[in-house]
Amino acid sequence: MRAGTIIASNYLEMAKLLAGSFLEQHPDDTFAILLVDDRPVDEPGDDRIDILRLSDLDLASDEVDLMRSIYDVMELATAVKPALLQTLLRDDDLACYIDPDIYVYGSFPDVIEPARTVGIVLTPHALEPIPRDGHHPTERVIMQSGIMNLGFIAVGRPAGEFLAWWRERLLVDAISAIELNLFTDQRWIDWVPALFDHVVSRDPGMNIAWWNIHERRMERGADGAILVNGHPLRFVHFSGYSPSTPEILSKHQAEPPRTEHADGSVIRELADEYGRRLIESGHADRIGVPYQYGTTDDGLELSGAVRGTIRLALLGGRATGSEVGSFDRTVPLAFGPSADRLRPWLLAPDADHPDLTRVAVALWHRRPDLRAVFPDIDGADLDRYRTWLATDPGAAVALPGLEHEPPPAAPDAPAGARDRVRETLRRFAPVR
Template identity: 45%
Template sequence: MPGRPPRRHAVTIVARNYTGQARVLARSFQEHHPDVGFSTLVIDGEERDRDLQGVGDVLLPVDIGLDPRELELMQTIYDVMELATALKPATLRMLLRGGARSAAYIDPDIRFYDAIDDVFEAAEREGIALTPHTLDPMPRDGRRLDERDIMVSGIYNLGFVCIGARALAATSWWHERLRTDAVVDLANALFTDQRWMDWAPSLFGHVILKDRGLNAAYWNVHERPIHRVDGVWHAGPDRLRFYHFSGYDPTRGWMLSKHMGDRPRTLLSAHPELHELCTAYGDELREVGHLETRTQAYGLDELPDGLRLDPVLRRLVRSTWIDAIARGDEWGGVPMPFSDPTAFRAWLSEPEIGDGPVRLSRAAHATWSVRVDLQAAFPDVLGRDAEAFSSWCQHDPATAERLRDIAQGQTPVATVEESLRRFGWSVVAYAASELGVGEAGRRVSASMRATGLPTELIATSFGSASRRKHVPRATVRRDRGFENVITCVNADQVAMLSDRLQLERIEGKHIGYWFWELAEFPEDAPGLTAVDEIWTATTFTRDAIAAVTDLPVHVAPLAIPVPDEPTSFTRRVLGMPDDRFVLLASFDYLSVPERKNPTAVIDAYVDAFGPDDGAALIVKSINGALQPDAAERVRAHARGRKDVLFVDGYLSSAQMLGMLELADCYVSLHRAEGYGLNLADAMARRTPVIATAYSGNMDFQTDETALLVPYELREVGRGADPYSPTAVWADPDVAAASAAMRRLFDDRSLQTSIAQRAIDDIRANHGLERSAATIASLLLGEETT
């Protein structure tokens, strides 16, 4: 009717588990746009989901007008994020064809603070309304996000796009690309739906929106700070219309976004008003039950018969479909997976790939096609390497199990192992890994060589996520040559490693060299059934394991080497202050930071010293880039102090030992230790140590050789996997640690005396000769002392 406002519509797309975010979005959008329609497309929804409340009108995928076969293949080839983005153009097209003058797609993690009527008007007038990720040149400050991130993900952020009816053709063009190419494949310039819209300004009528209140987010708040003016939220100079909380998790409220990596440009600790905005949004998510609903499983990760659609299968179906389209075969002969999972399993398992005497199943060949290591090992996989690869598929435990699952019961063929020497020992270890258990394996190998018994070092990387650039002094072999084996991997990995190396077939002995940090060892640890005997580095670990098994459990102590010469590194080279009393702490973010307890070290230091007292604390870590939320939480404890220095990243073994030697004090307020390599190595380099007086380190530390911190035992609690919440560990006395730090700083003679007593004890009781003698006595069946 003449005079009525143009019909407008907004839509968001979610899986069931993110309907909580959709509720917050819908409520805030409808508050400011009471005359605009709002819908939520639930991509894994069922008919019962049409009754969902608070999300506007509920749409299901069958509503958006796609051919059922096309929709089912898209549900198969895409994971949850990819599918949600791939269905945008078809959904917007459906709304525009239904009579809307303009239709906006809005990501569910957006909240509105003001109206965007002018945006709908611009889309109706121009065609496509886009919001760039940034409006100012990005700083080249080494922080995230940077220009490369934007170029990889696209110039425009498609968490919001508004399309007018005059640009209806653009939705069909966009959908044609996204039916197969909404994947994350950076090497091929694909990032879900976003990179395609970089073409839009040259192909369709458009407007680029430059109001800084539109689509403010972690990637651009450096150029549009969030603040209040007379109680109204602003983004830079403009009123905040909507904020995109991409990557914000209310349970980790100290992090602006999980997507910022290890070098975030914007920290909430430095922006209190932005922090307030995020906290309020988090409270709304809690109110609508998002923290509960987000734990639900994605409904399209499995077929009706239970087959899991992992990335290998999704990419196999996608490549088959793309090849078929290129041949003019619209559906590619792929059985519809959700409609007929039995036929789909048969299609995956048929030995159809290859022309030679050995043909591979589609599932097996797909496994090879996504793994660079397999392509290197079996380069001619359809020719001369087909038989070897087929054998590998049958004997690699994880692959064999997956292929059996797909084929519903296929049995692998056994291999025949070459004969091995009976007298001697293969030490299997993370020989090149730069982590504690890797160094322990190298030291066990050194002690074994010192016994004079035939031995070899076998490298494995199975189960280790750490960098592997350490070059061992010993020769490293790839193939095992002895019937007797010592596996220097922890109990949770030894059973799987045993399967990989077929250790159940050896006729000799299998000894597991294990570490464990708590006084309670898991009774159901899989390694307990995979070994004949267990060695530990400390009495603490021995007692924990011995309590749950009848297997022999012995202490085979690690050697603590004392260097012959001082380090050739200087403090300046290693980034350590020359003019301060340096305290050093170190830990691995992949090794349960709650156990290493770096925040207690920081708290103790900040209480002990003022910024100008002449001290500095270096918090050295690795793998912080893999745990950015945990890293930000640790940094927050420094309270902005410039004398607390955070250094994350790998150093060579020589560099790390140099830092231990050049520090004035090494501090570990751990809650539990299986051993404590850095504690031992610091003592061997005449560096005084402050440590919790609990667990494995007590085998080589006393009140005479270290400043030991008292503690109380308490339950571990939740969030410290793999440890049981009801197990106990130490809670060190932070005030006592702070006093110990100050005592060392004020009394330089104490530094000298405690360091001398420590190195004297190590030379007398913890050297290579003592370690080798103990190991020899264990292997030769002699009594140990």
């Protein structure tokens, strides 16, 4: 088996901790750490672990430039997952992807063996119906994220058609946009039961996390081994966990949680030990390193609005790649040969709204709160929207480094306009 994970270099210590735990349980296998940035890193010191770069995958340079332009680091790391699995399958007939915030406590070759013949082994977010008791997570939270959790997937060579299909969709549609029924790589896997042969593992020792801990009874056996609903513990997914807040299992879990992260519980003991290992590894020192492709070479910060503007133009104004047959290759990217054209392109007049810049119109389309407060940007709300762009701190956060001039005779901001934008944003914000 060939396993791997995907990170930016600031998560290197976490990835090495995962790799070590995996290889302790699977000593005859190998592990790859794929870096999505190009910062230099030290070799892991174990010849069973190798460092890969995006240039090691079967990705064209223009595909890499495109994805680095439209995706933030989390989206990019999920978007290249099929390409990594394709690369791992060159060397072995069985491969698995594992999220970097996972720690492996037991081996699982028996669970993933069906991938050799069927092609795909998946783990769902939940194995039992979620109670409708007002606690978190709810069924809707899971449905927004996808029924399967792609922190883990195993594939064999029969999965070639699936990986090509998945990779094509993640080229432009790995964004986190609940309102578009997209959540990085995960929502696409909801199609798998209808399209591809697969196995869903119902082993309760696989992929334990904050979203399913309520259904996984963890206890120590007489020999000290940890059992989950009577089955051996395989791995825990510490999604959203930080050793700086050990009393919280995950920053993603809202109140009230269905299961408390109580002192003395098995999951708390495991989390505390995992946090200690992270601290000892130096993870806290490395985690603060900025993402290399969070800004352009000329210093433009690639906010979500800027990345979204590029993506929207590539898709000809459509919401997803499924709605277009090809991309507009004249659109400048943040990286690559056209990067020097990006800033003036963003600030050029919009073709349909010439009194506003291209990026200002894209931001308006992207934000339901702005559309609610400034519904008529071609008429009565034009000057008010331009004033908001030029003066409101929220606009500076959304469009950093892209200063907007106020209208020639800038009107006073209407009473309460800023508060209305913020309140409307809260109402439209997706539940995550």
